[in-house]
Each structure stands twice: as C-alpha cells, then as structure tokens.
Amino acid sequence: MSTVKVLELHQDLNADNDAIAREIRRQNRQNHTTFINVMSSPGAGKTTLLLETLRHLCPQYRIGIMEADLDASVDAERMQKAGVVSLQVHTGGECAMNADLTARALQEFDSRNLDLIFLENVGNLVCPAENDTGADLNIEILSVPEGDDKPLKYPLMFQVCQAVLINKIDTLPWFDFDCEKAVKNIRLRNPDAEIFPLSAKTGEGVNAWISWLKNQFSPNLRQE
Amino acid sequence: MSTVKVLELHQDLNADNDAIAREIRRQNRQNHTTFINVMSSPGAGKTTLLLETLRHLCPQYRIGIMEADLDASVDAERMQKAGVVSLQVHTGGECAMNADLTARALQEFDSRNLDLIFLENVGNLVCPAENDTGADLNIEILSVPEGDDKPLKYPLMFQVCQAVLINKIDTLPWFDFDCEKAVKNIRLRNPDAEIFPLSAKTGEGVNAWISWLKNQFSPNLRQE
Numbered sequence: 190m191s192t193v194k195v196l197e198l199h200q201d202l203n204a205d206n207d208a209i210a211r212e213i214r215r216q217n218r219q220n221h222t223t224f225i226n227v228m229s230s231p232g233a234g235k236t237t238l239l240l241e242t243l244r245h246l247c248p249q250y251r252i253g254i255m256e257a258d259l260d261a262s263v264d265a266e267r268m269q270k271a272g273v274v275s276l277q278v279h280t281g282g283e284c285a286m287n288a289d290l291t292a293r294a295l296q297e298f299d300s301r302n303l304d305l306i307f308l309e310n311v312g313n314l315v316c317p318a319e320n321d322t323g324a325d326l327n328i329e330i331l332s333v334p335e336g337d338d339k340p341l342k343y344p345l346m347f348q349v350c351q352a353v354l355i356n357k358i359d360t361l362p363w364f365d366f367d368c369e370k371a372v373k374n375i376r377l378r379n380p381d382a383e384i385f386p387l388s389a390k391t392g393e394g395v396n397a398w399i400s401w402l403k404n405q406f407s408p409n410l411r412q413e
Numbered sequence: 414m415s416t417v418k419v420l421e422l423h424q425d426l427n428a429d430n431d432a433i434a435r436e437i438r439r440q441n442r443q444n445h446t447t448f449i450n451v452m453s454s455p456g457a458g459k460t461t462l463l464l465e466t467l468r469h470l471c472p473q474y475r476i477g478i479m480e481a482d483l484d485a486s487v488d489a490e491r492m493q494k495a496g497v498v499s500l501q502v503h504t505g506g507e508c509a510m511n512a513d514l515t516a517r518a519l520q521e522f523d524s525r526n527l528d529l530i531f532l533e534n535v536g537n538l539v540c541p542a543e544n545d546t547g548a549d550l551n552i553e554i555l556s557v558p559e560g561d562d563k564p565l566k567y568p569l570m571f572q573v574c575q576a577v578l579i580n581k582i583d584t585l586p587w588f589d590f591d592c593e594k595a596v597k598n599i600r601l602r603n604p605d606a607e608i609f610p611l612s613a614k615t616g617e618g619v620n621a622w623i624s625w626l627k628n629q630f631s632p633n634l635r636q637e
Contacts, residue, residue: 263562335455343484345483
C-alpha cells in the first residue's frame with residue numbers, strides 16, 4: 190500500500206485565476222520561497238529531471254513537490270523515496286493545474302518552512318500553458334523523441350516559459366532530431382528563453398541547468 | 414510558399430456535441446465512408462504512422478486527411494506530398510477537435526467521394542479523449558519513449574479507443590519500457606482494446622495493424 194498523500198481537487202469555476210496567482214506569488218515572496226512549474230508532453234521526462242535536480246539541491250534546500258495527475262500516484266511515491274515533502278494532486282479530470290487548484294494544494298505544505306516548491310504539471314502542451322499557476326518560473330521540457338517541430342505546433346507553451354530543457358539528448362543517434370533546428374524553432378516563439386540540452390538520465394548537461402536555476406532563486410536563498 | 418489549405422476554426426460553445434457527432438456518423442454511414450480519429454501525445458508518431466498506413470491503403474482507397482493543430486501546417490504539407498486530399502485545421506487554441514469543429518472541417522471535403530477520412534488530432538492525452546468527434550474508430554498511439562505507465566495517468570484516453578498502437582518499438586533497447594507492463598496497464602483501462610506493437614519508421618508490426626484496420630471499414634469497402 191502506498192503511504193503517499195493524495196489530494197482530490199475539483200475546479201471552482203468562479204475563481205479569479207489571475208488574482209489567486211498574484212496572491213500565491215506575493216505570499217511566496219514574503220516567505221522567500223521560489224515556486225517552479227515544470228511542464229512537458231507526457232513522457233518527456235519531468236519526473237526523472239526532477240529527481241536528478243533534487244540530487245543537486247538536497248539537502249542544501251528544503252524542498253516540496255506537488256505531483257499533478259488525472260489519476261495514479263506513481264510519481265509522488267518516487268519523490269517521497271527521494272526524501273522530499275511530496276504531495277499527489279488529482280485534478281478531477283482537469284487537463285492542467287491552475288492557480289485555484291494550486292493554492293489549495295499549497296495549503297497542504299507549510300510553505301514558510303520550504304525554500305523551493307516544484308509543481309510537476311499534467312503532461313500536456315496546451316492547457317498548462319494557458320493557466321497561470323502562480324509560479325515564479327515556468328519550465329518546459331522538450332524531449333528528443335518528440336521531434337524538433339514542437340515549438341511550431343504548440344506556440345504558447347514555448348512563449349510562457351523562462352527556460353526550455355531539451356531532454357534525452359543521449360538518444361539523439363536514434364531519432365531524426367536536429368538540435369539546431371529545435372533551438373531555431375524555440376527562438377521563433379521566445380527569443381529570451383534559456384535553452385539547456387541535457388540528459389536527465391545520464392546527467393550530461395545538467396550542471397548548466399542547475400547553475401542557472403540557482404540564480405533564479407529568491408535573493409535570500411542565493412546568499413546562503 | 415505552402416499551397417496547403419488551412420481552415421481557421423473557432424468553437425461554437427452552444428453546439429450540442431453529441432448530436433453533431435451522431436449526425437456525422439449517420440452521414441458517413443450513408444456515404445460508406447469510414448472516419449478514423451488518431452490521437453496521441455505530441456511526438457508519439459501520428460504523422461509517420463499515417464504516412465506508413467497510407468502506403469498500404471493507396472491507391473486502393475480514396476482517402477482524405479484532416480490535420481488538427483493549434484498552429485503550423487507542416488503535417489498537412491507532408492500528407493499532400495503523399496498524394497492524398499489533405500486539409501490543415503487550426504483549432505483556434507482549442508486543445509482538441511470536437512464534433513462541431515470536425516463537422517465544419519468535413520464540409521471542405523466531398524465525403525461522398527472518399528472511402529476513408531483520417532483525423533490527426535491535436536497531440537494531447539487529455540482533451541481529445543473527452544470530445545466525441547463523430548469518428549467511427551478511435552486510435553491511440555503510445556510511443557516507447559513516453560513510458561509504460563501512461564495508461565495509469567491518462568485513463569480516459571485508453572478507455573475510449575478501439576485500438577492502441579505501441580509505436581517506436583525499434584527504440585526499445587534505448588528506453589526502460591516494459592512491453593508486458595504496458596499491455597497490462599492498457600488492459601486495466603480497456604480489456605477489449607486491440608494492441609499492436611509496431612514501428613511506423615521501420616515497418617515492423619505494421620501489417621497486423623493494417624489487416625485489423627481493413628476489417629473495420631464500412632462493409633461496402635470490405636467487399637471490394
């Protein structure tokens with residue numbers, strides 16, 4: 190039996206998403222907590238990337254992770270084993286987290302005691318891009334097997350993120366994925382996005398991502 | 414310049430989706446046209462699978478293809494080069510086609526002159542499963558790089574389809590994907606789904622999928 194906590198949420202259609210998102214950011218700023226929203230297609234490697242990221246940030250930082258899924262709690266169980274505060278959120282069929290769902294999930298954490306909160310959003314390149322979750326940082330993972338044309342087909346996702354991680358570069362020999370073309374397509378949508386080619390599985394390229402990420406933390410944390 | 418036809422659609426929120434879906438099926442039955450909705454995550458190989466499928470069905474059958482995307486028209490251009498009637502549909506930001514959008518797109522084809530119509534839906538495991546498009550067959554493509562746990566996380570998608578294609582099996586050596594576990598997870602969601610492990614790229618396993626597909630066609634076509 191799993192001992193992981195599962196929160197069943199249902200959307201409040203009257204909630205003012207933008208106002209709630211602003212309030213989440215205000216509270217997190219007050220608590221010196223940085224909130225990071227990780228998005229991608231299903232199977233692009235969000236969980237593996239987060240586990241590899243935790244390996245670089247624990248135990249220096251106090252970390253909480255929200256795993257959002259329509260069903261199942263396999264990811265939260267993996268996170269719990271990695272030794273962080275972990276919460277499985279079921280979105281009640283919703284195709285993404287929004288600020289209302291996030292605010293209710295955040296109440297389950299004691300944010301004042303956390304430096305970093307990661308949200309592993311529902312695997313989807315459409316809805317998560319449309320909903321402000323109140324995060325300070327939006328990260329998109331594009332994996333090599335998906336193809337280099339995805340920024341053309343899902344423009345908003347690549348517009349709303351501060352960094353794009355090109356994941357699974359260890360599989361480049363097996364796929365028709367042109368890294369230069371991918372970077373060009375990302376730049377078309379978002380000239381300012383940081384782009385990190387890496388493999389969460391082998392660790393290649395992960396250091397550059399971690400260095401950049403640490404520089405985005407709340408100033409209080411950076412001085413540590 | 415692309416010469417492909419692009420249809421810009423916007424959802425009519427008052428449309429009765431189920432009624433329109435039923436009407437689409439009635440008309441297609443009358444015309445002896447079979448309408449097949451192909452769904453998957455972004456980059457699971459819908460376009461490559463369709464191109465490989467066309468290779469087995471052309472010129473015996475008269476085929477039309479609708480390519481649904483939020484933006485871009487790269488897929489419709491590839492289909493046009495393959496010699497079929499091809500239409501790019503932009504969903505106006507909608508994360509999936511529904512029966513209303515499909516009915517309007519179908520008007521652009523002369524369905525009476527087509528035996529088969531394929532819809533390549535928006536790459537997404539959530540919204541397309543929730544919307545009846547009026548298709549006679551729903552097909553889900555699960556690709557090896559996505560992982561064998563996807564049926565646990567996206568239950569509805571695997572429930573609504575008649576067949577699941579496990580694609581990119583040529584990459585099995587490079588991923589931690591357990592085919593038996595994938596089949597077990599699909600069966601949990603849908604005991605009746607046909608399951609075809611294949612590689613649209615190498616052609617391995619494609620014949621079994623094509624044989625099954627031909628048996629689903631309108632009885633008129635099957636007698637040809």
